[in-house]
Amino acid sequence: MLPTDHPTAWAHPPTRRAWRKHILLHLIALVGWIALWFALLAVLVVFLSPGYAIIFVPFLLYSFYRAFLQLFATPIALRTRRVLREYPWRLFSDPPNGLGDRTDVVGQQCGWFEFPNPARPEEQLPMVFPSHWAVGWWHRRMAPRTKAVIKAQIRVVWLAGDPRFIGVIAAPTSNGTAPRRFRFLTQQMEKTEEYQSVTDWGATAEDIERGRRAGVNSGRS
Incomplete structure (x- = not known):
């Protein structure tokens, strides 16, 4: 399977x-x-x-x-295990990513990926690495000048989670059957006139409760 x-x-x-x-x-x-x-x-x-x-x-x-x-x-x-126990894997090919700080994200950030909003797939939401600790493997493959053969290792990214809240990413093994290099991601978008809470991203009460079971701080909702 x-x-x-x-x-x-x-x-x-x-x-x-x-x-x-x-x-x-x-x-x-x-x-x-x-x-x-x-x-x-x-x-x-x-x-x-x-x-x-x-x-x-x-x-x-x-x-x-x-x-x-x-x-x-x-x-x-x-x-990480808590998130893995709540959400299924979804596989994304060449998700947008970068190392520079984003002005639409608050708090500490040291790299980001964008994934589609589950409620509105045409809308991309950034998720950031919440700390610098142990993200060097990902950083080397996200760097603009990295050789293509190295970048190819994150051409497909596995995500378990909800980009509106929290998530865990992983890179596939060489045969594509197992994950490796788990990394915890969080949603830290700055609030704007258009966005005041996750309900503005289409999150339902069930989505919010699922996020809390996965370990989301109640302040995110």
Whole structure:
């Protein structure tokens, strides 16, 4: 069965396997950076004189920083699973995207994709990466000067979610049967005279409730 044939992305077995691998790698990285910090500290304290501190301090700070960042990866992975459990996959060919900031989006942004409004398919809505953490793989393929063979890896983008609220994107594996590189996206359009709430985008009470089950903040509605 195609990934789009399942009622939710989570019902697609390769998606569940990919997500488990996704969170496992985050946990391994967290343990690894913590272990490296303690190992460096032990080497400095036990085996070296204080004069070597100036060499080790940058490595200690960097490993602490990376471990600190990894602490945020698990909550995001759990939010990702929540979205996958609520929405089915939809596949989009060459969705508009970019790295520059958009004036119609508020808050932090570090890259965006546009997807059609489910209620009005002719209307494109931007969704942004809410943080810079761990989006380098996507950024390299979204950059204007990236080679075509590299850009081709995101020519087809999988989306689970509703562009009016929240979503998770993934790139397909080489055989196109499983997702990889999960990334969390949010809707952060600035309110205008035409847009005051998601109901102006055709969202129904059922759509709003589904979004809340997927983890959307009630302020988005």
